[in-house]
Amino acid sequence: MDTQHPESSDNHPSRRRFLTFASTAGAVAALGGLPAFTASAAPLRPASSPLLSAAAAAKNQLWWRAPGSPTSMIQQGLPVGNGRLGALTSNDPAAELLTITDSTLWTGGRNDTLQSDGQFPYGRDDFGSLTLLAELTVDIPAHDLGSVDNYRRTLDLAQGFVSASYTLSGVTYRRQIFASRPDDVIVLYFSQQGGGSYTGTVSLAGTHGETTTANRAGHYASFGASFANGLKYGAAVTAHSSTGTVAADGTSISFRSCKDLTVVVSGGTNYAPDAAAGFRDPSVDPERLARTKVMAAAGHSASTLLYTHVADFRPVFEQQDINLGTSSTAQRRLDTWQRIQARYRDDVPDPELEAACLQFGRYLMISGSRGSLPMGLQGPWLDGNDPDWMGDYHTDINVQMNYWMADRTGLSDCFDAFADYCLAQLPSWTDVTRRLFNTSTNRFRNSSGKVAGWAVAFSTNPYGGSGWWWHPAGNAWLCQNLFEHYEFTQDRAYLERIYPLLKGAVEFWEARLITTTVTDASGTSREVLVDDSDWSPEQGPQDAKGITYAQEAVWNLFGTYRTATRVLGRDLSYGATVDGLRERLYLPVVSPTTGWLEEWMSPDNLGETTHRHLSPLFGLFPGDRIRPDDSTPKDILAGATALLTARGMNSYGWSNAWRSLCWARLKNAEKAYQLVVNNLRPSVNGSNGSASNLFDIMDMGGGRGIFQIDANFGTPSAMIEMLVYSRPGHVELLPALPAAWAASGSVSGVGVRGGFVADLKWRGGKVTQLTLRSVGGRDTTVFAGSTSRKVSLKPGASVTLSDFG
Secondary structure (H helix, E strand, O other): OEEEEOOOHHHOOOOOOOEEEEEOOEEEEEOOOOOOOOOOOOOOOOOOOOOOOHHHHHOOEEEEOOOOOOOOHHHHOEEEEOOOEEEEEOOOOOEEEEEEEEOOOEOOOOOOOOOOOOOOOOOOOOOOOEOOOEEEEEEOOOOOHHHOEEEEEEEEOOOOEEEEEEEEOOEEEEEEEEEEOOOOEEEEEEEEEOOOOEEEEEEEEEOOOOOOEEEOOOOEEEEEEEOOOOOEEEEEEEEEOOOOEEEEEOOEEEEEEEOOEEEEEEEEEOEOOOHHHOOEOOOOOHHHHHHHHHHHHHOOOHHHHHHHHHHHHHHHHOOOEEEOOOOOHHHHHOOHHHHHHHHHHHOOOOHHHHHHHHHHHHHHHHHHOOOOOOOOOOOOOOOOOOOHHHHOEEOOOHHHHHHHHHHHOOOHHHHHHHHHHHHHHHHHHHHHHHHHOOOOOOOOOOOOOOOOOOOEEEEEOOOOOEEEEEEOOHHHHHHHHHHHHHHHHOOHHHHHHHHHHHHHHHHHHHHHOEEEEEEOOOOOEEEEEEOOOEEEOOEEEEEEOOOHHHHHHHHHHHHHHHHHHHHHOOOHHHHHHHHHHHHHEOOOOEOOOOOOEOOOOOOOOOOOOOOOOOHHHOOOOOOOOOOOOOOOOHHHHHHHHHHHHHHOOOOOHHHHHHHHHHHHHOOOHHHHHHHHHHHHOEOOOOOOEEOOOOOEEEEOOOOOEEEOOHHHHHHHHHHHHHHEEEEOOEEEEOOOOOHHHOOEEEEEEEEEOOOEEEEEEEEOOEEEEEEEEEOOOOEEEEEEOOEEEEEEOOOOOEEEEOOOO
């Protein structure tokens, strides 16, 4: 049965905001305009409570029986964030701790003086590092953890807040913590039932040697400072109560005999996404602005601030819902950490926990990627000033994986931060590439002597700077993400704005490719275009030509650029030239020695068999040149499958997620699912897996594990790819549905390449209903098992299909 639905304003793509900045090639319009840390109008306040009922909220809540330790905040702290500010919360009754990060608080700079080997410096002073803004503590000495009963803390994924409750001397105490995007503050609200009170101290401390000063008359405490690179920053806190005494004095705020307490904190920097201005806004005084924001928010009740936050957060979260089946009563009785351990120990599917893993990733995306810089290796959740790899943007998988999830899980607007970042960096990337890439000592330089467009290194910062080694194919991979967002949204204005990034990357590769002669199995020789001296991330020779990763990424880049020229009606002649280059590109073959798709232009395995990176499988995922259908030669498909098999099933979280995505593309449901399960295993003593707060931990050896956020996004991406695969003109339902989820389930709000959104239901492993809504797409074909259905829609319209044989 097909049910047509008329156009509805609810189905229209979300409104976008724009800014412009100057690039070396002229004026380039950026996307959302990072509303950084700036003064803003008072937000709209909801007329009624947007809070969910307790029963409705329980579906998307994670909970624990103990607070987080201040020495294990990465593994145990619960995250909140407003897209710019992030904080980890400990929820200790006697000593609440928040480690607060502003995503723009970076040391370092442009970093454009190369080392003697032609590569970039990579340190916390030259390249720079993301750092911690402040630590906020609320000390309540009488509420010692050893004296309380019935402790419970909860992370409400759907409403965006942390809560904790406990009883002490017959009184029930409760606290709620949330990071409000509308008010641009973090709020802590302490309440009680039963006649209790709070007495203690609120302290705000910088982490770079700053001095906090309390203002008695203003009822706040604040600090401000600047880095050696000229970046100014500051933070402020205030507190108030309807009863008792609250006073600011010295360096802190004290409170006594308060039946309730509201604490409001904010902070930020004068970072601006403008290369021409040196990435600074000199008009911003961060300390003063932080004081203004906290005092403005403190003029409203805690419930008003909470309602305003939830009214902003809930509609974003509710763009996708997922049901993978029903967990057992025994599983539901366990707290989140116990469930993670039980899932691994008993090897029994826990479908609600697995769905929560996906929703936790979405919670982090909403909390960490709205209105500021994109998320790097840890997002805005640090526990100190020395994050591994500077908390930077790694361009050989990690930042790309962070943003595969956004469009697939109903969070397209969260992708804007990534696109805005690339656009803001483009002038600097272009300048540095043209001046420095062909430095004589750069082993990756273009042997032709030509250079054009832009390139990046393996690491990038927010100041137009690169770090570590040059990464020639990094530009093509960034563009793959950028163009795929257009495929999901069909937003022509967006495509117009990222066009300079696409064209610049193409120009770089037009200058870089070299000609070589290859001879095929039949003895026929031909000239092909290959990548110059390069390194397949992050293994093997550093001077290999024609590495598979680069060949696949550039093949994809040239194809997307040609599509962009046609859609926009721009540079059609140049687009045809690029088409010609694409036809001449060498594409990988299967090694007669290993039976694998070759990673290098060699039959030999020149690296580690089980290496963490799947770079030579770029054409399988995130690309889709290699498909399990008649479009791909059988030997290539078999070689790609053999290589993926050889890589193994156990690695770091992000690597497992990538493996799962590849197995999903190959329609091997059980292997894709097993890799999701592997990422859910409990991390113990730094081992690979999930910490008690669900952060993915990466084993660095010697009992040391670090948080790397990409797996928290890559794993949900894999789960969605198991349920829906798409490319423009093609939608496949349940391509890799594992037995654990097959009985019955549903998912809504799945982004579909080609400009659609899918709501899907299934039972007994078969699709029972699909609603497909157009967000700009017009024609596609839906495949479910042996059934195919052609669909034509006007933008904004939808159709419901329920007869799949």
